[in-house]
Amino acid sequence: MCAAGEDFYEIMTQNLHRFPGGVTHSFTDSTEDQDRLLSFEKMFIGVNGSSLKTNGNLEVVRGIPVERLMMETDSPYCDIINTHAGSQYVKSVWPSKKKEKYEPDSTVKGRNEPCLVRYVATVCHQFLGFLARYRLVAEFLNMTIVFQCREYLLII
Template sequence: MTRADAAGIKGMMITGGSLHESREAVDLANGLGQGVYATVGVHPTRTSQLDSYPSGAAVYLGHLEELIEQNSKPKGKGKVVAWGECGLDYDRLHFSDIDSQKRHFATQLGLAQKHGLPLFLHSRSAHEDFVSICRAAGYETEGGKASGGKGGVVHSFTGTEAEMKELVEMGFYIGLNGCSLKTDENLAVAKAVPLERLMLETDAPWCSITTTHSSNHHLKSLPADLRQLYFPDSCKKEKFVMGKTVKGRNEPCATGGVAWIVAQVKGIPIEEVASHAWKNTVELFGLSELDS
């Protein structure tokens, strides 16, 4: 948190990917105070939990709804700002099969609409089914909004430019992180994302930017003072030193590095990238306390 603050991070979202994780995310958001929020939902690789839950999927989802009712606006504390992470992941079917993912994705879209929440979305090697299910749920109108819903962001985007454009045409935002910037093709997609549909993220502790990524050479132009803020000194976890990051473990402070790379490929100042990403995020998730 100290490193994030030093790097200029003014807001964070802790992602829930299961009932257990969603509860942890909400507890953390409540404990860490202003500027920290949570999502509640079931990641596509965890939908098998819904099928195997002793009391049934409806009860599992009911517990998630209780979290929302207790911790979202207007009745709760306002810490839950999105339904998710939900979607489809056909790269990791050993966790949850296609049928399970599709059924429970559609259900979760309905619950997001019921509670008037925007979506935090995941799509891996499943674009056609992903779009089809979203359209069937009504997410194809202007702004990506369905009845009662508030649009959403397809986070950690690694798809093609054509896929990105279709999602943007549906009104969704595109979230970019280190995994979104691995290859030359990824960088071309990042360049093409409209600023009014851009969001920035780290997906910490995952999706760090490594020396093997095509994006890494753009960091050579990053000023030394910013490099130290965005990518502080690290150590191996076996030799942990207080005050240093753990090697290979991503952190929110690296968001600035993502912004720098996006700015470089677009050929615009980092301030312009950050300004649009900030505005988009505050508006989609209704983060009124940060809108100042």
């Protein structure tokens, strides 16, 4: 949130009653900022490739409670590239081809496709070490809470 952090907290504090919940998208800030965000009851923290860029970022992500974590891609941006600290945890990759040579069984090289949220999930699972099933259920619940998909809550 960089320089907008203080303004964001003030606006959220004044208007919290207007929002059923929210996601702080593409979080790359400090543990202190994370704690301030978590003080808002239904605020989730969005994690994508940018959030997994440095070892410092990984340490901050480690402190996000799984029940408040929202994995995202920010397609077509913010992918995990091989210079990111989180890339060491990505064990399998989908085939990709330049857009001129695109084939249906591959992704477009250099574009972060929505299906690549799998990479973020893999890094979080490997780095944070929590059980895959718990993570997936928690993520699903997070999405249903934030996006008010009450009919899906009946499935669980």
